[in-house]
Amino acid sequence: GAVVSQHPSRVICKSGTSVKIECRSLDFQATTMFWYRQFPKQSLMLMATSNEGSKATYEQGVEKDKFLINHASLTLSTLTVTSAHPEDSSFYICSARASGSGGRGNEQFFGPGTRLTVL
Amino acid sequence: SQQGEEDPQALSIQEGENATMNCSYKTSINNLQWYRQNSGRGLVHLILIRSNEREKHSGRLRVTLDTSKKSSSLLITASRAADTASYFCAPNQGGKLIFGQGTELSVKP
Numbered sequence: 001g002a003v004v005s006q007h008p009s010r011v012i013c014k015s016g017t018s019v020k021i022e023c024r025s026l027d028f029q030a031t032t033m034f035w036y037r038q039f040p041k042q043s044l045m046l047m048a049t050s051n052e053g054s055k056a057t058y059e060q061g062v063e064k065d066k067f068l069i070n071h072a073s074l075t076l077s078t079l080t081v082t083s084a085h086p087e088d089s090s091f092y093i094c095s096a097r098a099s100g101s102g103g104r105g106n107e108q109f110f111g112p113g114t115r116l117t118v119l
Numbered sequence: 120s121q122q123g124e125e126d127p128q129a130l131s132i133q134e135g136e137n138a139t140m141n142c143s144y145k146t147s148i149n150n151l152q153w154y155r156q157n158s159g160r161g162l163v164h165l166i167l168i169r170s171n172e173r174e175k176h177s178g179r180l181r182v183t184l185d186t187s188k189k190s191s192s193l194l195i196t197a198s199r200a201a202d203t204a205s206y207f208c209a210p211n212q213g214g215k216l217i218f219g220q221g222t223e224l225s226v227k228p
Contacts, residue, residue, distance in 0.1 A: 034216070043219060044162075046217060091159070093161060093162065107152065107164055107167055108152075108164075108216060109164070110154075110161050111161055112160065112161035113159075113161045115159070
């Protein structure tokens with residue numbers, strides 16, 4: 001089956017530092033990856049759509065300078081939380097949609113998530 | 120804003136009983152997907168139902184879709200304690216999944 005990994009699974013950092021989270025599709029190529037955040041007991045909120053080789057598309061209210069997304073290859077997207085603050089503490093989840101299989105209708109495969117804690 | 124809205128928010132049943140969760144959405148969709156999430160973990164894809172389908176089965180899962188009412192339901196039959204998790208519907212609008220608030224299911228042994 002299609003497997004998506006995230007690294008790290010858990011990170012604790014000091015306020016003001018930047019944190020990079022990686023999302024990899026392990027056994028398939030993904031033209032499109034998505035980044036979500038989830039607060040405790042809440043739903044997943046789509047932050048941005050990451051397209052290989054082009055700029056990410058951010059959802060309304062998401063600061064693109066704060067959450068930098070790079071999708072440099074068909075198997076890797078990265079999310080960098082810049083100048084992190086305690087309110088950025090959350091569960092960040094990525095998903096990947098396989099390339100060349102019809103695009104919009106297809107299943108997304110989710111990573112296991114990264115728990116970020118900013119002190 | 121949330122595309123999928125779910126009902127109930129929490130459901131507690133005994134093992135062996137059936138669990139039904141409902142989802143409503145607002146705009147036209149390509150398909151609708153259901154996921155489960157154990158506490159603090161990633162999402163597991165359960166089932167996808169296309170906009171031209173009305174019902175779909177997978178093991179103990181049965182999903183219905185009514186596009187005229189913009190609603191879907193997930194039925195888990197003969198529930199087990201291991202089914203305890205949060206369940207989310209995710210209408211697919213133009214390739215983007217917009218998740219509902221979820222239903223927290225607790226199955227007591």
